[in-house]
Amino acid sequence: MDARGITFGWLVLASAGLLGGCQSSTPAPQDMARTSLGTAPADLQLMCASAAAGPSGVDSSRILPTSSSQLDATNYRVDLDAAGSRFTCLIDSSGSVRSVTPATAAATGVAPAPAEAG
Amino acid sequence: MTMGTDGQRGTIVGKMRRFGLVLAAASLCLGPLVALAETQIYDARTGKWVDYDKKKARQLYARNKQLPEAFRRQVVPFRTAEAPGTIIIDGNQHFLYLVQPGGQAIRYGIGVGREGFGWAGIVRVGRKAENPTWTPPPEMVARDPNAAKWAAGMPGGRPDNPLGPRALYLYVGNSDTIYRIHGTIEPWTIGLDVSSGCIRLNNEDVIDLYGRVDVGAKVIVLMQGAALYKGV
Numbered sequence: 001m002d003a004r005g006i007t008f009g010w011l012v013l014a015s016a017g018l019l020g021g022c023q024s025s026t027p028a029p030q031d032m033a034r035t036s037l038g039t040a041p042a043d044l045q046l047m048c049a050s051a052a053a054g055p056s057g058v059d060s061s062r063i064l065p066t067s068s069s070q071l072d073a074t075n076y077r078v079d080l081d082a083a084g085s086r087f088t089c090l091i092d093s094s095g096s097v098r099s100v101t102p103a104t105a106a107a108t109g110v111a112p113a114p115a116e117a118g
Numbered sequence: 119m120t121m122g123t124d125g126q127r128g129t130i131v132g133k134m135r136r137f138g139l140v141l142a143a144a145s146l147c148l149g150p151l152v153a154l155a156e157t158q159i160y161d162a163r164t165g166k167w168v169d170y171d172k173k174k175a176r177q178l179y180a181r182n183k184q185l186p187e188a189f190r191r192q193v194v195p196f197r198t199a200e201a202p203g204t205i206i207i208d209g210n211q212h213f214l215y216l217v218q219p220g221g222q223a224i225r226y227g228i229g230v231g232r233e234g235f236g237w238a239g240i241v242r243v244g245r246k247a248e249n250p251t252w253t254p255p256p257e258m259v260a261r262d263p264n265a266a267k268w269a270a271g272m273p274g275g276r277p278d279n280p281l282g283p284r285a286l287y288l289y290v291g292n293s294d295t296i297y298r299i300h301g302t303i304e305p306w307t308i309g310l311d312v313s314s315g316c317i318r319l320n321n322e323d324v325i326d327l328y329g330r331v332d333v334g335a336k337v338i339v340l341m342q343g344a345a346l347y348k349g350v
Binding site: 025030031033034035036041042044045046050060061062064066067068095 | 162167208240
């Protein structure tokens, strides 16, 4: 490869880098809407509902997420209604359930029990 | 404006009245708890996030002749233990997910209940209808002369029928909840809190969804702080 070829190669790489930089600031089409509520993504909310079946003793088909919030960059809290009983689930953005506890325990700061399902 | 029945009006009205009372009571109790969400969309033209309200939605739809990209039908990753064919409605984010095999879902933009009309629950598709008849609820007939004209039902297939070309009727057990997933004559309202509790899609999307969903499909409605309508 001669000097012109090498220069051209670097220009192509630099352009690609610039384009990549531009693209990274533009959200993907599926992420081009957001709300001020900061709720957990629907799939994470439902993963919490599934995980709560063990600790609550209620079939997961009767457990409904009622509210959720983002705790930090990677963690969410999901409040659940399990046939009338309230549970709180902590889950991260990778879908790993950190804990499922009765809502009162979470509210009073009692150490959460490990989740039985993930 | 979007509630409707399709025939069987006599039997439905009683249920609607009973449910209306429950809903009114629930709205009074829980309405203030429903968090008011402000939706923003990314404007690719300006590269900025902009507030998405009725005025902006109408403006953008007039300009682009289509919905903002986020509210268009698309396949997205979706991790769930729910069976393919299950419908999951995220009322806060204004998305309806139809679970597909392989950790994916088809996502549609939706319009949902305005303040006091949102709800959450686990229901099922009780029946489906093409060109559904729209019957305005008695409260609407009482306050809106235009709706009163159609108190006995507006035939399906008319361009001004608010249910659009398809409707999925949501049931708890064998009881009609009075809520539906349906089309719309106001496509710019997708992404907004506008309805009386029904879930509206644009007409192309509701036709697509209708063809993919079976009667009996489970429907999970998520709505932060809304009144619970529990079933199944």
